[in-house]
Amino acid sequence: MELKFSVIIPVYNRPNEIEELLGSLTKQTYSKNFEVVVVEDGSSLKADEIVQSFSKKLNIQYFFKENSGAGASRNFGMTKATGNYFIIFDSDCIIPPHYLEEIEKQLTQNFTDAFGGADAAHESFTKIQKAINYSMTSFFTTGGIRGSKKAVDKFQPRSFNFGISKKAFETTGGFSKMKIGEDIDLTFRLWENKFETQFIENGFVYHKRRATFKQFFKQTFAFGKGRPFLNKKYPATAKITYWFPSLFLISLCFAIISFLLGIKFFAFCFVIYFAILFVDSLFLNKNIVVAFLSIITTLIQFFGYGLGFLKGYLK
Numbered sequence: 001m002e003l004k005f006s007v008i009i010p011v012y013n014r015p016n017e018i019e020e021l022l023g024s025l026t027k028q029t030y031s032k033n034f035e036v037v038v039v040e041d042g043s044s045l046k047a048d049e050i051v052q053s054f055s056k057k058l059n060i061q062y063f064f065k066e067n068s069g070a071g072a073s074r075n076f077g078m079t080k081a082t083g084n085y086f087i088i089f090d091s092d093c094i095i096p097p098h099y100l101e102e103i104e105k106q107l108t109q110n111f112t113d114a115f116g117g118a119d120a121a122h123e124s125f126t127k128i129q130k131a132i133n134y135s136m137t138s139f140f141t142t143g144g145i146r147g148s149k150k151a152v153d154k155f156q157p158r159s160f161n162f163g164i165s166k167k168a169f170e171t172t173g174g175f176s177k178m179k180i181g182e183d184i185d186l187t188f189r190l191w192e193n194k195f196e197t198q199f200i201e202n203g204f205v206y207h208k209r210r211a212t213f214k215q216f217f218k219q220t221f222a223f224g225k226g227r228p229f230l231n232k233k234y235p236a237t238a239k240i241t242y243w244f245p246s247l248f249l250i251s252l253c254f255a256i257i258s259f260l261l262g263i264k265f266f267a268f269c270f271v272i273y274f275a276i277l278f279v280d281s282l283f284l285n286k287n288i289v290v291a292f293l294s295i296i297t298t299l300i301q302f303f304g305y306g307l308g309f310l311k312g313y314l315k
Helices: 015-025 048-052 070-080 099-109 127-137 166-172 182-192 213-233 240-260 265-285 288-314
Strands: 005-011 035-041 059-065 085-089 114-116 161-165 197-199 205-207
Touching (some): 005 015, 005 099, 015 048, 035 070, 059 070, 070 085, 085 099, 099 114, 127 265, 127 288, 161 166, 161 182, 166 182, 182 197, 182 213, 213 240, 213 288, 240 265, 240 288, 265 288
Parallel strands (some): 005 035, 005 085, 035 059, 114 197
Antiparallel strands (some): 085 161
């Protein structure tokens, strides 16, 4: 099958982000024509003029619809697209020049009806964004499932960097109405319909994520809260590792109480762990401030996900 890519981008009140994303798509080394479909999800801050400014540089379509959430907007975009393979990005991504070229190369060698890739920190990111990226991708925090092929078993693509064939979309119906975890839900339904997924190591994007600690906490809390629902809906996919952030939260509280009671061993273990994070982040990011912030973002990530998971589980 000859691949024809349609890039699907839902956007909500982020015109500046979409401008940066579209700008990165104009720099692709990919020699073939590809289509870009931007779906404005009922924004009050519209991006129509920005999209129009790229009309001579990209084969681009723009649609405005009532607000219904990112999943429904992605589905809407795929129904309007003319390609046979859809690539979905979040609006807060920057795409490396080699991206589409690498995707076609890998799908030609090993075709699957869906794929996902890693996320990385761009040099233009703030120190907090780089620290958040570290916490989300490091082996010492998430096992590296978002950043390393070595850590991938059966890969669950995430919506910020998600590829799906037209056939797989039409068979599954695309994303569900879930607000959180809709990408994982789609992956499980792909597997139920015998479609394979793969991790494309060189198909990474620069994902800004959230810019403040508060936003990052809210995001990880929502992720954690949604996971028990997915575990209940798909019992065979539940893993003990999903409990780790909650156990981390409980263990840290226990260590602090023990320290106040004069038992220092458990607190010392956490000090060693945080020291490992600091050194590893310093080695990767070459910045002492980012290394220090990586400890804070890891704590936020574990507390957010752990508390969200416990709340979702109990609810």
